Amino acid sequence: NVRVTKKLTSIKFSPQMTEEVAGYFKMLSEPVRLHMLGSICSEGAATIGELTERLGLCQSVVSRHMKLMTEHGVVCKKTENGRTLYYFADDCLCSICAPVVEKIRARAAEQSRLL
Numbered sequence: 001n002v003r004v005t006k007k008l009t010s011i012k013f014s015p016q017m018t019e020e021v022a023g024y025f026k027m028l029s030e031p032v033r034l035h036m037l038g039s040i041c042s043e044g045a046a047t048i049g050e051l052t053e054r055l056g057l058c059q060s061v062v063s064r065h066m067k068l069m070t071e072h073g074v075v076c077k078k079t080e081n082g083r084t085l086y087y088f089a090d091d092c093l094c095s096i097c098a099p100v101v102e103k104i105r106a107r108a109a110e111q112s113r114l115l
Contacts, residue, residue: 027072032057033065034097040075041094045087 028034039054040046051062066086069075076089088094
């Protein structure tokens with residue numbers, strides 16, 4: 001069953017842009033980072049301590065990954081009432097991840113139905 005993919009956009013990638021995009025997705029390929037981003041996407045902005053509690057991870061792990069994601073422009077931070085909150089720099093990432101998650105859920109449901 002061959003599926004033909006239609007052209008979705010006219011964006012052309014230069015070799016340099018291809019490297020940048022690959023680096024962005026590589027940064028997102030770490031499961032812990034995706035878990036943290038999923039928490040922010042579904043539950044909203046959070047401090048390092050709140051993410052630590054939500055996800056059951058140690059503070060140093062959360063801090064290290066949030067620093068990296070801040071440097072890559074995936075999340076931003078702001079201080080409110082003495083608390084540093086991390087939030088999505090752009091809702092684009094939630095928009096990208098949501099259909100991927102649904103696709104994986106649908107595939108898993110289909111596979112379990114076939115077993």
